[in-house]
Amino acid sequence: xxxxxxxxxxxxxxxxxxxxxxxxxxxxxxxxxxxxxxxxxxxxxxxxxxxxxxxxxxxxxxxxxxxxxxxxxxxxxxxxxxxxxxxxxxxxxxxxxxxxxxxxxxxxxxxxxxxxxxx
Numbered sequence: 419x420x421x422x423x424x425x426x427x428x429x430x431x432x433x434x435x436x437x438x439x440x441x442x443x444x445x446x447x448x449x450x451x452x453x454x455x456x457x458x459x460x461x462x463x464x465x466x467x468x469x470x471x472x473x474x475x476x477x478x479x480x481x482x483x484x485x486x487x488x489x490x491x492x493x494x495x496x497x498x499x500x501x502x503x504x505x506x507x508x509x510x511x512x513x514x515x516x517x518x519x520x521x522x523x524x525x526x527x528x529x530x531x532x533x534x535x536x537x
Contacts, residue, residue, distance in 0.1 A: 452494075456504030463491055464501075475505035 454462070460471050468474060475483055483502045484495075492498035 452497075454497075456500045459492075459497060459501050460504060471505050471508045473509065475502065475509045480506060 460468075464471070464474075480502060483505065484498045487501050488495055488498035492501060
């Protein structure tokens with residue numbers, strides 16, 4: 419008759435070997451986003467669906483944007499933070515250009531609509 423104790427001892431070595439292989443595999447995993455600029459991260463992962471980064475961070479809190487990117491698109495917290503900062507920097511309004519001498523002043527009111535002719 420085979421003892422259950424002996425059967426359990428025979429499984430320890432293969433399970434230990436399996437655990438070691440799995441640990442080595444996980445340890446060898448790489449962060450594919452490491453070293454990429456935020457613009458490159460956008461180009462590689464976001465530009466397929468979003469033609470431009472403008473407007474993607476509009477009205478969002480920085481922390482919630484980072485969490486969203488980390489959960490859905492970025493491979494690490496650092497990548498998510500960099501990408502969120504990039505999206506926020508792109509959404510800032512462009513600086514106003516100084517008025518050029520001789521430039522026409524903006525109109526104060528729009529033109530009235532064109533009259534509709536009845537047939």
